[in-house]
Amino acid sequence: MAALREDLTRTRLVTLLGPGGAGKTRLSQETAETVAGDWPDGVWLVELAPVDDPDAVPEAVLGALGARETVLRGAGAEELRALSEHSTGDPLVRLTEYCSRRRMLLLLDNCEHVVEAAAALTDHLLAHCPRLTVLATSREPLGVPGEFVRPVEPLPDPMALRLLAERGAAARPGFRTDADEATAAACAEICRRLDGLPLAIELAAARLRMLTPRQIADRLDDRFRLLTNGSRTLLPRQQTLRAVVDWSWELLDGAERAVLRRLAVFAGGCSLAAAEEVCALPAPADGVAVDSLDVAALLGSLVDKSLVVAVPGEDAEMRYRLLETVGEYAAERLAEAGERDAVERRHLVHYRELARTTGPKLRGAGQRGAIELFRREYENLRTALRHAVAARDEQEGLCLVLSLSWYWMMRDLNADARQWSGAVAALGPDPFAPPGVRAPALLERTTDRPPPWEPEQVEEARRGAGLIQLVTVDHAMDEWLTPAGQERMRIIARTYRPGQPQTCRTPGSLWMFAVLLTGDAEGMRDVMDETVRASREYGYEWELGAALEVRAKILANRPDWAGEALADADESLEIFARLGDDWGAAESLSSRGEANERKGRFAEAAADYLAAVDYARALGARSQVAVLRARYAGALIELDRFEEAEAILRDVVDGGAFAGHDATPTARLHLGFLYGRMGRPAEAREQIVRLREDFGSRSVGVFDGFVLGVLAWLDNMVGDHASALAGGLAALGHAQDRLSRMMAPQMASTQLMTIARALAGLDAPGAPVDAARLLGLQAALLPAGHVPTVLESQGLSEAEEAVRARIGQAEYAAAYEEGGGLTVEEATALAETYRRDPSPPPSRPRPGARPPRPAE
Structure with missing residues (x-):
């Protein structure tokens, strides 16, 4: 391990080379743990074993960097999710963008089956990410320039004996390798003749349940001739591992072999119920019948023979998985038997049904259990999606996407939602292609029953996947605000009518996003009013809570609607609390907090947000x-x-x-x-x-308006009033777009206040009078009932003081009154004259003068 640590300090790519079961993964992870401090941006593990498509390697690496389970040391994974929500759709581009600015160690585990793709990815990342180091494990070198290959040597005798002792004691309680002289000699022979390979030693130790060490050692002469010092030692290490598994395979009967090879389709293990459904085929190719009722006993037999690992799950049930090498061997046997397509179909159907029946439980008292089930089976669900897309089975793919959509949203898995909704949507026609069609009202959810569906349900499912794809697309605003994007938004907005059953439920409710981008605040309120009414009429209790919560957020943007927003949030909270829905309760409290902030009740808002945090934490x-x-x-x-x-x-x-x-x-x-x-x-x-x-x-504009406005405010603070004027004018321009007026109606008033303060600081003649005019317009533009924040009050006070210090009271009052009759366009033109004509130059802080401090 010390030598490997030194290798990692001298080169940017180290490959641990050796056969499966040699301990490469364990060595790489233990070494990475000891050197984690050298990589401030984390040490990340990418398990490539489940990836069977070379083209999916960048996606697999990107997915691993966005999952909390794969970070060995370092920063949280959601930073990559934040990046992936605002970047291009190519996984390699996103991965390169993320790694290029970080000093991190990437562990690529089990590259051999996708070695060319792993090599190409590694070469690209090392060329574009100067502070990235890669530690790979493989059965063959990657062949990338600069690669340092370190073979993983067999375990030394003391370590091999210790491993045999630990695994032997687990198989047979009380077992010791030094129990007596004969046992010690037999154990030493086992370790020596198995070349110190950890997997082979573990398989031998498992046999201690039925054999003595001397019986195992004697049996090696017959069954493991490839592992001795004879001529066959010249064969590749892969053949040595195959011999170990072949020996175990030969001890199985036909039914055991059928179950073992079919277990290869699972990713991340499986439950007993999944194994019973997937591993039993009515007409197996080898003529050995396997009934689903026999699978449990067969699994137990395979566990005893150390070909299947049984681990107690978090749900108090056993979970079954294959060791890596055994899984590869079983997959080959599955293909040889001609069963792959049939078993993958059974896997797809099982996990489609798991997703379809578990999805509704994400809403209500069963929420935590449903989340945990999805988390536990997530790799199998992704594998099922791959099977559906590969088989071009649109309806199966749609059912999975629709069933997983709420889980993706709750767990902030937008990248997966985007990827899979896009992949499945590509299997069928575009449901929002021009000129668009009106969707009929459908009381039944598409996923209320499994495929195959009626034509109208298929069309609705396509619309649902399209909406998921819409709200999760990369650089969405850039696309939505183009002429083509706006036309698509209009088509989507016309697809449904407010109050239809689909618009009350997810994912159909995402349609409102298109309405938001093509309408106005009043129009959006009408949509939500109708959604609330329809949810009550249809008896959709959870959907009513969600609609009230969304309407509360919309109403909270307008001070004169804040009281109604509080009422909606209270009712929504009552519904979600009664249903036992932690996520909904947290969102309702958040909406109430926003409404309280709008009314200036910041202590109440803080209490709401803090209570919401407790709900969200309980949910994970x-x-x-x-x-x-x-x-x-x-x-x-x-x-x-x-x-x-x-x-x-x-x-x-x-x-x-x-x-x-x-x-x-x-x-x-x-x-x-x-x-x-x-x-x-x-x-x-x-x-x-x-x-x-x-x-x-x-x-989008509302974001730019806030950001530019804050920068202008800071410019004023340090006396750079010319820059503040330019920034304030840019922010004022953004404050005029439709989305800004809807989400932040006070923004134009705030920016005028900043611009007025900037004008008051310029030496240009007439600037203080025009600043007073802008303050008059600022007051006139304030939304009815607006309660200013401390920052707004402070900014207004500073602006007024600066203006009054330059002109008399009468002149100020006259200009202020005159400003109230201006339009925003006139005010903008007025302020622009000072930016276009910088003469005389604006005043600057005196050398050594401290910047003005805001009043406390």
Whole structure:
């Protein structure tokens, strides 16, 4: 291990070379654990054994970097999910973008069956990611320039004996390799003649349930001749491992062999119920009948023979899996038997039904159990999706996608939702192709029954997959706001009518997103009003809670609707609490927090967000927790609880809270506000600049309006009023788009306040008077019932003081009144004259002068 650690410090690619079962994986992981401190951005394990398609290698690596189970040491995986929500759709591009800026160690385990694809990927990453180091395990070198190959030597005699003792004691309690002189000699012979290969030793140890060490050693003469020092030692190591498994295979009867080879279709193990359904075929190719009722006994026999590993699962049931080498061997035998297609079909049907029947349980009291079941079987579900896509079975693929869609949303698995909805959608026609069609009202969910479906259900399923693909597409806003994107949004918006059963349920409710991007606040409210009404009429209790929660969020954007938003959030919370739905309760509390913030009740908002965090934590929804904690910290800032807010926001930004794609930008924006209020403009600017770099190129107007507005506010703070003017005008332009007016109706008023402060700081003649005019318009534009935040109040006070310091009261009052009659376009043109004509130059802070500090 010490030599391997040294290798990793000298070269960027080390390949552990050796046969399956030689301990490459264990050695690589144990070594990585000891050197984890050398890679500040983490040590990540990518298990390539389940990947049977070379083209899927980049996807497998990307998926591993987004799963919490694969990080050995380092940062949380949701940072990659945040990146993947705002980047191109090519897995290799996303992977390269993620790794290029990080110092990290990537463990590519079991490359041999996809060696060319693994080599191409490694070569590409090393060429484009200068601080990346790769540690690979394989049965053959990758052949990449700069590769350092280190063979994995057999275990030394003391270590081999210790492994035999540990595994032997597990198989036969009380077993010791040094129990007596004869036993010690037989054990030493076993380890020596098995070349110290861990897998072979473990298989031999398992036989201690039925044989003595001397019987095993004697049997090696007959069954493991390939492992002796005879001429056959010249054969490849792969043949040596095959001999070990061949020996075990020869001891099986026909039924045992049938079950073993069929277990190869599972990924990540399986339950007894899954094995009983998948491993029993009515007409097996070898003529040996296997009834589903016999599978349990056959599994027990295979466990005893150490060909199947049985491990107690988290659900108090045993879970069965194959060792890696045994799994590869079984897969070959499955293909030889001509059963692969039939067994893969049974696997697909079993996991389609598991997904179809478990999906509804994600809504209500069975939510936690359903999430855990999906998590436990997720690799099998992905494998079933691969089978469906490979077989071009559209209906099976659609059923899986629709059944998994809510799980993907709850667990922030947008990359998987995007990938699989796109792959399945490609199997059929585009349901939103021009000119579009009206969807009929369908009371029955498509997934209420398994395929095959009636034509109208197939069409509805296609629309559902299309909507999932729509809301999870990379750089979505860039596409949606193009003329072609807007036309597609209009087609989708016309597909349904408000109040149809499908629009009350997921994924049909995602249709509202298209309505949002093609309508206005009032129109969106009408849609939600009708959705709430229809949910009540149809008796959709959970859907009613969801509709009320969404309507509360929409209403909370308008101060004059905030009271109604509180009522909706309260009713939604009551429904979800009664149903035992933790996710819905957390979202309802979050909506109520937003409404309380809009009414200026920040203590109540903080309490709502904190309670929502508790619900999300109980559910294990880490991304949701991160978002809610960021919002909670925002409320704390309004309450002047700066230290608490900073600690929470730093934790979210640093990834310690597993921040999702919504949490990180929210946290950075709040940090910018916080540091600005604390008189730390440089740190505030750093956060906002990072936010813009990470998300700005893939954003929309409301995002740009906030970001540019904060930067302009910071420019004013340090006396750079010319820059503040330019930034404020740019932010004001974004504040005029439809989405900004709907989501942040106060934005235009806030930006005018920033621009007025900038004008008051310029030396240009007439600027203070025009600043007063802008303040008059700012007041006129404030939404009815708007309660300003502390930051808005502080900004307005500073702007008024700066203007009044330059002109008299009468002149100020007249200009202020005149400004109330301006339009935003006129105000923009007025302010633009000062940006176009910089003469006389704007004032600058005196050398050595401290920047002004905001009033506390």
